[in-house]
Amino acid sequence: MDISERQAIRQLIDNEVVPAIGCTEPIAVALCTAKATEMLGARPETIHVGLSANMLKNAMGVGIPGTGMVGLPIAITLGALIGKSEYQLEVLKDCTPEAVERGKAYIAEKRISIEHVDTKEKLYIDIVCKAGNDVARAVIAGSHTNFILLEKNGEKLLEKTLENNAVAEEEGGLKLTLRKVYDYATTSPLDELRFILESANLNGNVSKESMKGHYGHESGRLIAQSERSSKVLGNSIYTHILAETSAACDARMAGAMFPVMSNSGSGNQGISATMPVVVFARDNGNTEEEYIRALAMSHLTVIYIKQSLGRLSALCGCVVAATGSSCGITMLMGGGYEQICSAVKNMVGNISGMLCDGAKPSCALKVTSGVSSAVLAALLAMEGKCVTAMEGIVDDDVDQTIRNLTRIGRDGMNETDRVVLDIMTHKK
Secondary structure: OOHHHHHHHHHHHHHHOOEEEOOHHHHHHHHHHHHHHHHHOOOOOEEEEEEOHHHHHHHOOOEEOOOOEEOHHHHHHHHHHOOOHHHHHHOOOOOOHHHHHHHHHHHHOOOEEEEEOOOOOOOEEEEEEEEOOEEEEEEEEOOOOOEEEEEEOOEEEEEOOHHHOOOOOOOOOOOOOHHHHHHHHHHOOHHHOHHHHHHHHHHHHHHHHHHHOOOOOOHHHHHHHOHHHHHHHOOOHHHHHHHHHHHHHHHHHOOOOOEEEOEOOEHHHHHHHHHHHHHHHHHHOOOHHHHHHHHHHHHHHHHHHHHHHOOOOOEOHHHHHHHHHHHHHHHHOOOOHHHHHHHHHHHHHHHOOOEOOOOOOOHHHHHHHHHHHHHHHHHHHHOOOOOOOOOOOOOOOHHHHHHHHHHHHHHHOHHHHHHHHHHHHOOO
């Protein structure tokens, strides 16, 4: 791999592995609201929000950091009242208890309207803020921080289409293969990969803090500290991986005010790509170099799979992220490219049907299932066991196997998405 290709891949990782506070869907809505408010130049008297189905689904039931509240209204309100668009996915990091109280009063005044926008874009946010005779509009599409339209009083300050983006959703910019991912992770100079350790620092800190508190369903604490869990699951690298990964997700989905390192627009994907590798390397006694290269392998595999899947889909993101961490764990077990290919096929042959029914505290349970499968897939791969092309959607070619998975998530499960949202929005 030449220097220019390494640099392009590094830039891709820098774009996709970024800090975020809170679930990225409502936070992206807050970011869009903050931008529209900044253009408006005044506190909005009304805010109209149009969202794609996937955005609605992923923003309805998740905790908003620093608020003790769930869902879109408080995220939208705080985006308008205290959000700073320059903070990107940390747009609400200046949130205070006083701001939350102001936000509650703003919501009570019924100034916010939210509707579903029928669009082919799975990630679409359209914010219109009004104050007096002034109107400002901001639109995000394709990725969580990608503004495609900025407009004030009919004057377009920015307008672009997704097809004109440097990294288009369907193309993913730089085209990767699993072989390229492996070569980058295993042959790049170590100092060029050290930046990936920041994901371990951020996500590891969230996991530790979660163990001290009471977040979500407390799945991480239960696995790590429950006497019943100890009797059933024991005390091993495996249980440490499950506990520490799910704990970080518990805190994030409950709205803890801690930044996590996201991957491809998802904090849970960032956590699931990071923590299993971190814990396995620590408990297994791997060298620092092995650890860093495995983390790079994990994160870049997730980015690669998301290139063809898209930002949002009916396929649970933990399927993708756990596949990345399975590759990293396989490396830490001493596996090479052949074993990593087997681990990917084992993952696709196992949990490829897990659906996404929105961001919420129980995502930690799905993360635990995904990570459990990641360990099993790696163990099987190291024993020479691999799901074959005679079985289901797995192909002899690992890249085709990945495309088969993403085709189902991107295209085949569209009706699933519609039904899930219909169920979620018609509960009594």
